Amino acid sequence: MSFAIRMGIPEMMQLWTDLSNKHVNGTISKKELSLLKKWGKALKLLSQDPTYPSLQSHEIEPLTKRYGIKVWQSYLENNTSRAMRMYWVYGPNRQDITIIGLEPHPEDKKNGAYDKISLSAMPSFGE
Template sequence: MAELWQELQVSYRNGSISKKDTVLYKKWRKALKSLSEDPQYPGLRAHEISSLSARYGMKVWQSYLENNNSEARRMFWVYGPNRRDITIIELDPHSESRKNGAYNRVELSKFAKIMYC
């Protein structure tokens, strides 16, 4: 996740970013800012995904990057590894239905602390 963030950031800053990636970068940057200030900020709609928490042995949270969009993305995160840290472990299109096992298809990255700049 850190590598993706850095690639988007560099591309955005040097003007070589695509239109689609610009949208992703701006929405992700805004979500990270809100998350860093208040993980329970209402616009993020943060909530625990219990099936992922059970699978990975730690509370896994999901927050919105966007909503009301057929390609709406969600950000999955955990607290840690250190006190007051939040680690982004996945960006994924919204899993449409829990009934169909959509969260079973979500693969979370390893702890790779992302730094928001």
């Protein structure tokens, strides 16, 4: 089963568009290129199988409560300081996954660390 990957609005859509445009125009920095490559690989794996082992996808309950729908976290990288994490939800359409956040892993899982995570809105059903 494969999923269509969508970007949350406006932040995730804007970030993906900016990185893609910089790559095409040759103005992307090394750090941005590294992020684009890791994110692209993670998106490909996610679209094919959200439970792919290297993604280590799991629900983040504090974000689920805040967002009102199950919010999942998947790894872009691991075993590095402030490793990037991708936050996503199923929907809005059947067979869709929407990326709603991309941030470094919170350093401290306690004391409301996930309160600081900024999430995009989901596109409307049918968009």
